[in-house]
Amino acid sequence: MLETSARLLKLLSLLQSPRDWSGADLAGELGVGVRTVRRDVDKLRNLGYPVDAVPGVAGYRLGAGASLPPLLLDDEEAVAVAIGLRAAATGSVAGIEESSVRALTKLEQVLPSRLRHRVRLLQSVAVTPNDGAVVDPAVLMAVAAACRDHERLRFDYRSHDGTATVRTTEPHRLVHTGRRWYLVAWDVERADWRTFRLDRMEPRIPTGPRFQPREVPELDRTTRGVAGGGYRYQATFLLQAPAEQITDRIPNTVGVVEMVDPGSCLLSAGSNSLDELLLYVGLLGVDFVVQSPPELIAHLQTLTTRLAAATPA
Template sequence: MLETSARLLRLLSLLQARRDWSGPELAERLGVTTRTVRRDVDRLRELGYLVHATAGTPGYRLGAGADLPPLLLDDEEAVAVAVGLRTAAGGSVAGIEETSVRALAKLERILPPRLRHRVHALRSMTVPMTGAADPVDPEVLTAIAAACQDHEVLRFDYRSHEGRESRRSAEPHRLVNSGRRWYLVGWDVDKGSWRTYRVDRLRLKAPNGPRFVPRDPPAEDLAAYTSRAVSIAPYRYRARLTVHAAAQVVAGHMPPTVGTIEPVDARTCVLRCGANNLDEIVVWVALMDIDFEVHDPPELAERIGAMADRLRAASGTARRVTVPPGNPAGGADGAASAGLAGPTAPAREEG
């Protein structure tokens, strides 16, 4: 009996690992005959697993049934699920915290000691930094995702950054998550253009609108497109700078909703960002402690010059302080904390 149960678990693991298996392949992996494979498949069906069989040469595929049967996870998958559940328990999706905690408790109860130790080590060595983002109802996310998949027009009330309410109709394309907020990229039916909407600012209206023929997306890289839409387009000033450092180095100073980075070569990149106040950009790029050149707007270069004159004048009367290279205020941590995390950090929708 133990041998049969172990073989069933092994068979289930194989069916989950690959889409299609032939009977002889499964028999070889399990060290049994194809007749035994057929019997074991019947036992899995009795346990609630939907296993499809093809005619002719025997072939098997694990399908989705009416009920959720138990799943088999390898070590890395189990750790990944546990970490994901722990993140969801305190994440930006409202309403799933308690459910995530219950699921995590069930999973940790059956984890082998070696895996439980890895999960606990990650938890004890990680300090979450909560943001000010509004949580999103998971039902709203699933409804939007279904409309994207089924190509159905979404109807919703939308609240702008200034608090203005409007009725929108959009052909949804994709959901984009920045880590702090969720965005919907879609074609605005009334405005006749691609728009980016913050999901926490919309209220869906039922039922959905008619089905539509999907359009070509506004960009191949939707993450970069969304970053530009929420970090540059909404603002009064849109800056373009050449930064003399590798793109990955500059990326360490900023979240994706603050600006976009385009690599030029191994030691240079182009940074684009936006703000309603030039001083915010001046302070932020200065605190990166990296050489840069301003291309746009001209007012930014003038403001940097005025600020430099003021600081130069102040340095003649202030007590001299020697700052070692790589000081915290100029490093990645300092730039991240004093950069566009103030008035310009909240991502603003294009739509």
């Protein structure tokens, strides 16, 4: 039985190379007869591998199927795939960051230690341009694994002002905004959903016990935490414009828009800079009123006085 299984794996590896194989060639590689090759091909087909017959040469090739069967990778291929997934996970290709993390988590779980060392070595000397916050790939993988396995995660966390705390969470999902990675999790001590920036996090390994996943928070709560959480200032503006007009211009990971009436809406957003908040809203080209925080209202009054003084008499 073991011999047959090993032969099937080698046959699958041969068929994954980009060429057509005759039955005689496969028989020679495997050290069996052509009739045994035909039986092994039928076994692969029964397992879901789309092995196509090649007309004219009485041979075989691996085709495309309706579903994705397991793939066999040699050492060099596994390292190449892992490096590529790590690069995609940083946001180098828009729209595939989270799926890249899921795939990379599965791959690194089964990588032999010798290959895992090579991947980390290559990653340590490679430079990936990124204008967002830098996240250690090891942190990304640890958090993704905790989300997948429903295991409690404890970590040291630095707030925007540098305050250090230890948080105990039930991790739910990762969110990538194009510039930063966030963890959406149930904070055990605070008994509420929270968002945490991964670049400010240092997981404590090993993880804690498994937990029963809670009901997923509504999307607006998640995006509100990403848009405003982790920043020094959380601001609210009353905009004199329809909510749909502003929503089309502001991603939900940057700000949360709520309708007040058909002609106005509330915008909630966060930043570490008061000037950045005012500039961002001012460039929307609509009338607005700052509702909070008090520091932003005072800063706007000072800025208004300064700008008025700069006007020629």
